Amino acid sequence: MELTDNKDLFQNIFNAASNGIGVMRPLYNKKKVVEDFTLLLFNDYSFKWIGDVDYKGKLFSEIFPSVKENGILEKFIETAQTGNTANFEEWYSIKDINYCFRFTAVIQSDVLVVTAKDVTEKKQSELTLSDALAAAEKQKRLYDSIINNTPDLVYVFDLDYRFTYANKALLTMWGKSAEDSIGYGLRENGYEEWHALMHEREIDKVVATKKSIRGTVSFPHAELGRRVYDYIFAPVINDDGEVEAIAGTTRDITEIKQAEEKLQIGESRLRSMIDQTPAPTLILKGDDLVIEQINKHMLQMIGRGEEIIGMPLIDVLPELEGQYVWTQVQNVYNKGIPFNQSEVYVPHNRTGEIRDYYYNLAYRPLIEDGQITGMIQVAVEVTEQVLARKKLEESESRFRALVNASSDVVYSMNADWTVMRSLDGGSFNAGNNIVNWLEKYITPNNQEKVLELIAQSVEDKSIFELEHKVPNPDGSFRWAFSRAVPILDQNGDIIEWFGASNDVTSEKEVQEVIRESEEKFRQLADLVPQIIWTSEPDGFVDYYNKRWYEYTCFEENQTGDQSWIPLLHPDDVPFVVGNWYKSIESGNSYQLEFRLKNGKTGEYRWFLSKAVPITDKNGVISKWFGTCTDIHEQKSITEKLEILVDERTKELQRSNADLQQFAHVASHDLKEPVRKIKTFTSRLEDHLQDGLDATSAKYMDRIHVAADRMFNMIDGVLAYSKINAYLQKPTLVDLNDVLKSIETDLEVSLQKSDGKIIYHDLPIVEGALVLLYQLFYNLINNSIKFAKEGTPPKITISSEIIEDKALIKVEDNGIGFDSVQDEKIFETFTRLNPKDRYEGTGLGLSLCKKIAERHEGNITASGTAGNGATFSITLPLKQTQKDI
Structure with missing residues (x-):
């Protein structure tokens, strides 16, 4: 029977279906190939999607234009041509809404019957479920990645203290696999007994209280050694409100602890630095700008004591209220605006009354975690400079x-x-x-x-x-x-x-003379068998004599740390370098024994190295002068000791003789160009005679004065170097007789200055007469030389016997000196006063100190600027040494 013979029956069957059904006839081209379909019939369910349209006799692709793009038409054509039933799902958009249909296409006689079932909800559920499963799987991977890649230790205990989970970091710390760890307790996983007992008590406490606990513990890591950890135990509670497990995390805080310690050290250093900085400095904290730290220079400038620490600055200096400087302080704290300004006018109370002061000010905000918590102030008083400048501008x-x-x-x-x-x-x-x-x-x-x-x-x-x-x-x-x-x-x-x-012509000429003298010094230094070297104040070696290059085989002029440290024996490096730079920092003389590698033989030989600082007139180190003496033979085996000591003694005697000869020759060669300067200056004066104008005569006088000063300096250096050259037998010396001789020798100076020397009943001591004479002569001559202008010098010498020693005091009424210079004045070449007003070489008091020490005594000084000086000499009544 034809499909369309009973249309009413057919239509009723169609309309009863719960899915969309359509009937289409294939449309063939000239080649008998299906190109499209003619629509014959749709059931009522189909109109839910296609709407009320006149579809009969029209093309399938015309009513459903998207079927060519999504492949539906192609699959229907394949069924029509092959007779194979098609069963597939495809998405289709109707009125901008996406639907998913399950299509079934069957060729029946010469028509295609298509069934379309709406599976959109099912498909969306499947997609949602698929997305949810994918998201869950991704979340699991993310969780596993985080847990196993975090450096923190993550783990879970059951109620029997057994591990039910441990992340990769914990397994690494144990040095074990999960199979060897999970299901085992603390002790089986390497925890010490005390550690295991502690955690078991904590697990019991978490179960009982249902609350987390936190702690810190130190124990060994399998790879990193002993570490410090911060840990948290938290309860895992089921739906019944009971603890079913305990989850834990442990974080390595070793670096944090170390950082905290370093921070504390840094804060301590900061406080120390502020206390020691020469500029007046204080730190203010909080909205009230409370003084948290203040150094002594700022306290002195404010005129208060440490009781102000903890007080707001405005309470300490209420007169600042409303002043320009106080406005700037508030701007720095409230707005974070740094403040730098010179010569700021600040009237305030320092001495009991308001006076005008000027300061160079620098204010900086203190920022912690992005917030301003305080500020640091540095204030340098420049009142005197400002007033001086103003006076200068007015004149x-x-x-x-x-x-x-x-x-x-x-x-x-x-x-x-x-x-x-x-x-x-x-x-x-x-x-x-x-x-x-x-x-x-x-x-x-x-x-x-x-x-x-x-x-x-x-x-x-x-x-x-x-x-x-x-x-x-x-x-x-x-x-x-x-x-x-x-x-x-x-x-x-x-x-x-x-x-x-x-x-500066004369200065250039003098510089040339000095350069020639330095060249002679280098030539003489090359004749000495010891290694001679000099260095900058920071320890950088800038000169060696030829003996060094002969021993090391280095190229000449190769200096600096890299020229000598690599030659040290590896065992000696830390000790030698540490002590050398400690001497540089402290300014104390340096003496050490160490081994140096010979550049020719490669053997290490023992050397005795000595170095002394050379200071300028202000006591600042300008150079280090050092020697290295080969003492290798002295370090040889015991049976050869006496022979080697005897040989070394002779060698040292020859060395000392060479050094004495070096000092003598050096002083002679240094004097020679000075003599020439004086000789040719005198000849020039004679040649010009009355042709000299006032300026030229003044320059001539300056040359004479400079040459005389250099002559005296050379003599002083020679005397200082020769004081240890000869030993003397001690004899009984009556200090009263010594003073009488000095009075006679200084008669002219005493008459010229109207000076007096007062002494009586001085003791008799054992010593070297010549040296003791020089000791008291230098002290008395200094008192006459440094007398106050318009005041006759008065030198009082008194003594007392304390046990077996004599304490002699030499007091004068001269210009004195600042008490901070008590020790410095005995240093070689130290001058406390300008050389254009007071003659001298700066060697006299260092000679006095050397003489006192050779007599097993000492000398100290005390004084006050403008009120005279006192020198105290302690000498033993009887010498214990055979030679002085």
Whole structure:
């Protein structure tokens, strides 16, 4: 029967179906290939999706245009051509809503019957379930990744204290696998008894209280050694509210603990640094700006004691309220704006009344965790400098008078250095004429280089300094040191230069003499068998004599730490280097024995190394002078000791003789150029006779004074070096007789200064007469030399016997010295006063100290600036040594 014979029956069957059903007839092209379908019939359920449309006789792809894109049409065509039933699911969009259908296509006679079941909800459920399973699996992977890659230890206990879980970090710490660990207790996993008992008690407590507990413990890690851990035990509670397991996490806090310790050390160092800084400094904390820390310099400046620590700054200095400086303090704390300003005017109460002060101030906020918690203040008082500058500004005429009285050339220069105007009457004076500085004062072959230096100073707006030759009309030249300062306008542009030039010809000549003397020193040093070396104040070795290069086989002029440390025996390196830099830090003399590698043989030999600091007139170390003496034979085996000691003694005697000869030759060679300076200066004076003007005569006098001072210095050095050269037998010395001889020798000085020496009943002591004479002569001569202007010197010498020693005091009424210099004055070449007012070499008191120590005694000094000085000498009445 034809499908369409009974349409009513057929339509009723269609409409009763719970799925969409459609009947389509294949549409063939000329090649008998199905291209599309003609729609014949749809049941009522189908209209749920296609709507009320006139579909009969129309093409399938026309009513459902998307079937070509999603492959539905292609699969229906395949069924029509092959007769194979199609059964598939596909998504289809109807009115912008996506539906998923399960299609069944069957070819029946010459028509295609298609059943479409809506499986959208089922498909969405499946997708949702699939997504949920994927998300859960991803979450599990994420959880496993986090737990097993975290450095923290993660684990779970059951109620019998057995591990039911342990992450990778914990297994690594144990050095075990999960199979060997899970299901076992604390002890089986390597915990010590005390450790296991402690955790079992804590697990019991968590079960009983249902609350977490936290603790810190130290125990060994399988790879990292002993570590410190912070741990938490938390209850795992089931639906019935009972604890079914205990979860734990443990974190390695070893580095945190170490960091906390370092932080505490850092804070301690910070406090120490603030206490020791020379600038007045304080730290304020909190909204009330309470003084948390303050150094002694700030306390002295404020005029208060440590009782102010813990008080708000405004309570300590209430007069600051409303002042400019207090506003800046608040800006720093409230806004975090740093404050730097010089010469800030701050009236406040330091001495019991409000006075005007000026300070250079620097304020910085203290920031912790991004928040301002306080501030640090540094204040340097510059009141005296400001007042002095103001006075200077108010006395321009006196300044010009001072400039005109100067022996230097003082001048002003236009911005590009083409025009120079002299401001004074110096030796290079151009008079009232305007000149070109470069052409007049720079030799032609140096002008290009000087132009480059000037251009650089102009670009940088920096001070110009230059030591240069000045041509003379006769073709000769002089040396000058020129210094020019740029003067800026309010926009920071250079408007002119202010400069001065000083004739340094005589200084250059003296420098040349000194250079020649240094060269002779190096030549003489190369003759000494010991290694001789010098270093900078920071310990950098900058000179060796030839003996060093002969021993080490180094190339000459190879200096510095890398030239000697690698040659030390490895066992000696820490000890030697540590002690050497400790001496550099403390300024104390250095003496050590160590082994040095011979560059030729490769053997290590023992050396005795000594070094002493050389200080300037202010006591600051300017150089280290050292020697290294080969003492290898002294370190040989016991049976050869006496022979080696005898040989070394002779060698040292020869060395001492060489050193004495070196000192003698050095002093002679150093005197020779000084003699020539004095000789040729005298000849020049005789040659010129009355042709010398006042300035030239003054320069001649300066040369004489400098040469005499150098002569005295050389004699002083020689005397100081020779004091240990000869030993003397002790004899009984009456100090009263010594003082009488000194009075006679200083008769002229005493009469000239109207000075007096008062002494009586001085003791008789054993000692070397010549040395004791020199000791008291130097002290009394110093008292006369350092007398106060207009006050006759008065020297009082008293004594008392304490047990078996004599205490002699030498007191004067001279200029005295600051008490902080008590120890420094005995150092070699130390001068506390300017050499242009008080003659001397700086060796006298160091000689006194050496003489006292050779007599098994000592000498100390005390004084007050402007109120005289007292020297206390302690000498034994009887010597225990055979030779002095």
